[in-house]
Amino acid sequence: MNTQQTSKHILMVLTSHAELGNTGEKTGFWIEEFAAPYYAFIDAGLKVSIVSPAGGQPPIDPKSESDDFQTPSTKRYDADSEVQTLMANTTKLTDVNASDYDAVFYPGGHGPLWDLTNNAVSISLIESFLAANKPIGAVCHATAAFLNVKDASGEYVVKDKAVTGFTNSEEDAVQLTDVVPFLLEDELIKRGGKYQKAADWNVFAVQDGLVITGQNPQSSELVAEKLLAILA
DSSP states (O other): OOGGGSOOEEEEEOOOOOBOTTSSOBOOBOHHHHHHHHHHHHHTTOEEEEEESSOBOOOBOGGGGSGGGOOHHHHHHHTOHHHHHHHHTBEEGGGOOGGGOSEEEEOOSSHHHHHTSSOHHHHHHHHHHHHTTOOEEEEGGGGGGGTTOBOTTSOBTTTTSEEOOSOHHHHHHTTOTTTSSSOHHHHHHHTTOEEOOOSTTOOOEEEETTEEEESSGGGHHHHHHHHHHHHO
């Protein structure tokens, strides 16, 4: 097959988790972390499919809708009725076959900490991508989706790999250290990951083999660019 003549197809996996621990506040996915990669992919001519554990409309973190966090990508998303229709009707994660896609991308927000870290379907899906030599990407808290993924020899995929994700100091800055189920930086290190980071809120993404991770919302587009570079 001539890959240059076939349109690449990317799977984007969003959280279905809406409750921010026991705070009574809402969480979900962070709009910028979906929008920036989504538009990077479709502008490059790729096909994108959106899925979530529960299917239907994934919850949006209300904080990500505030004026402070608007970017060209989020504004484009807000005006894009087509993508909002797609978003309202996401496919269930259980109905997905990795062989239909060339890569997978996990946008963050705090939601994935709860429903994608230990999700057996998601873990199996990621393992299938890696076994087929296909790249996996995640940004911010969504790197949690890679924590319990193992390779063929039973080792954690992040072991001895350069990885990043939302930092302990960034979690502290948003005052959620005592709310989240775990600190992502700590857990990546516990599994043997070579955790790397930039200063808080700086753009930082790292690729090690097929695994691409970004530190925070600001890094979303860079992760997408690294994923596109592999697919090219």
